[in-house]
Amino acid sequence: MTPAASAACRKPRSSAAGIRPRRAAAAIAVAVAATVAVLVATVASAAVAAPVQRPFVLMISIDGLKPEAVLDAADHGLALPNLRRFLVEGAHARSVRGVLPSLTYPSHVSLLTGAAPARHGVYANTTFDPLDRNDRGWYWYAEDVRVPTLWDAATAAGLTTANVYWPVSVGAHITWNLPQIWRRGTDDDLKLQRALSTPGLDRALGAGLAPYPGGMQETVADDEIRAQYAMRLLESKHPDFMTVYLTGLDTAQHHSGPFSAAANATLERLDAVVGRLRAAALRAAPGRALVCVVSDHGFARVEHDVNLLAAFHEAGLVRTDPSGKIVDWDATPWPAGGSAAVMLAHPEDSATRARVASLLARLAADPANGIARVLDADELARSGGFPGATYLVAFREGYETGLALDGPLVTAPANAGMHGYPPDDPAMRATFLIAGPGVPAGLDLGDIDMRRIAPTIAAALRVRLAGAELAAIDWSHPGG
Numbered sequence: 001m002t003p004a005a006s007a008a009c010r011k012p013r014s015s016a017a018g019i020r021p022r023r024a025a026a027a028i029a030v031a032v033a034a035t036v037a038v039l040v041a042t043v044a045s046a047a048v049a050a051p052v053q054r055p056f057v058l059m060i061s062i063d064g065l066k067p068e069a070v071l072d073a074a075d076h077g078l079a080l081p082n083l084r085r086f087l088v089e090g091a092h093a094r095s096v097r098g099v100l101p102s103l104t105y106p107s108h109v110s111l112l113t114g115a116a117p118a119r120h121g122v123y124a125n126t127t128f129d130p131l132d133r134n135d136r137g138w139y140w141y142a143e144d145v146r147v148p149t150l151w152d153a154a155t156a157a158g159l160t161t162a163n164v165y166w167p168v169s170v171g172a173h174i175t176w177n178l179p180q181i182w183r184r185g186t187d188d189d190l191k192l193q194r195a196l197s198t199p200g201l202d203r204a205l206g207a208g209l210a211p212y213p214g215g216m217q218e219t220v221a222d223d224e225i226r227a228q229y230a231m232r233l234l235e236s237k238h239p240d241f242m243t244v245y246l247t248g249l250d251t252a253q254h255h256s257g258p259f260s261a262a263a264n265a266t267l268e269r270l271d272a273v274v275g276r277l278r279a280a281a282l283r284a285a286p287g288r289a290l291v292c293v294v295s296d297h298g299f300a301r302v303e304h305d306v307n308l309l310a311a312f313h314e315a316g317l318v319r320t321d322p323s324g325k326i327v328d329w330d331a332t333p334w335p336a337g338g339s340a341a342v343m344l345a346h347p348e349d350s351a352t353r354a355r356v357a358s359l360l361a362r363l364a365a366d367p368a369n370g371i372a373r374v375l376d377a378d379e380l381a382r383s384g385g386f387p388g389a390t391y392l393v394a395f396r397e398g399y400e401t402g403l404a405l406d407g408p409l410v411t412a413p414a415n416a417g418m419h420g421y422p423p424d425d426p427a428m429r430a431t432f433l434i435a436g437p438g439v440p441a442g443l444d445l446g447d448i449d450m451r452r453i454a455p456t457i458a459a460a461l462r463v464r465l466a467g468a469e470l471a472a473i474d475w476s477h478p479g480g
């Protein structure tokens with residue numbers, strides 16, 4: 001695929017630049033203190049713990065995997081023997097309620113921290129870029145994460161970690177890291193990716209394999225190649241904790257919608273990938289391999305783009321020069337797929353806030369614009385998303401945030417499928433499957449909050465995750 005197609009389909013591009021709060025120094029001091037405390041506590045508890053082997057934990061993400069794809073596979077014409085094995089051999093959630101926004105990057109950080117985006121610091125896929133200065137940059141960098149991740153907690157406890165392509169992994173505390181990064185989709189992306197990886201790792205693992213894919217190569221075929229590298233990594237390095245990210249299903253669902261023929265064919269190939277990864281884990285760590293499969297969000301079909309930016313431009317809230325470049329703004333949307341945050345240059349400016357409220361009320365009053373509801377800052381604060389935003393526009397299924405600066409408000413969609421709708425939308429529910437030592441076979445966990453997954457993995461690794469907002473799943477009282 002072309003870089004432009006890739007950016008458009010799986011990556012709603014940001015309209016612009018830079019007002020993200022950065023409270024790095026204080027947050028890092030807290031995080032360091034917390035990780036030291038975890039280390040001390042872990043060493044202390046290890047001294048008295050029974051000599052039970054620590055598990056090897058493999059955490060696999062299938063981007064955009066809807067829970068019903070596995071639970072009701074036959075109804076969707078899917079044969080997923082490896083994923084369905086988890087239903088019999090381990091525990092599973094009927095559904096996972098995700099975070100706001102239900103986008104890939106914020107969700108993957110919640111999966112690793114147990115915290116909501118407002119707390120962990122990755123608010124969307126793209127950084128806020130109202131003047132389009134950051135070349136459509138995403139939140140690639142782990143330094144934006146303000147609470148400890150599972151990688152941090154494992155590292156602080158003296159464990160080794162490995163990663164293949166999990167989001168927000170550039171510069172993370174990972175022993176063997178193949179992070180996710182891209183810029184323009186040229187061959188230079190591969191050099192950048194290599195420079196940000198553990199030195200020499202992809203070449204050391206890659207003898208006889210296809211070249212390790214670049215960050216805009218996100219088909220199922222690329223997942224299959226990355227999985228080969230992941231298997232070599234776990235077999236040769238024997239990490240204690242490993243994350244692997246598979247993105248082909250998300251790509252297919254953006255192109256052709258959930259449960260399309262192409263998406264189903266992709267998922268069946270990913271099922272085989274999961275089978276191979278799990279088998280490799282069981283071989284590498286016999287009797288102590290804990291394998292979980294997660295997803296970050298569900299998916300919904302899309303029929304319309306709603307170009308909020310064009311409405312803000314027309315209203316004079318976003319201003320351009322004669323060439324059409326945005327040069328100034330008072331209020332602008334921050335696209336998030338099935339929703340969009342609305343940012344004010346000066347949030348205390350009540351006159352602008354009133355203009356924006358009036359504009360949004362007018363847009364929402366026409367059902368043809370597909371706006372389900374507009375959340376204000378108080379509602380956003382309770383939702384755990386977009387802490388700097390004044391409003392959030394949540395679309396109905398079938399509508400997504402378009403990116404046009406001019407022209408009609410409602411246009412043909414850039415994607416056939418999208419996510420980013422509020423997490424209470426049942427179509428946005430995500431997946432959690434887990435099997436291994438200590439996990440009851442055949443256990444149905446019902447509906448769980450995504451923020452419980454990271455502390456549950458931390459408990460398995462016997463490390464404490466300081467920023468987790470909810471308790472780990474207790475396998476003896478899973479409802480608690």
Ligand SMILES: [Zn+2]
Pocket residue numbers: 063064103104105250296297
């Ligand atoms: Zn995703």
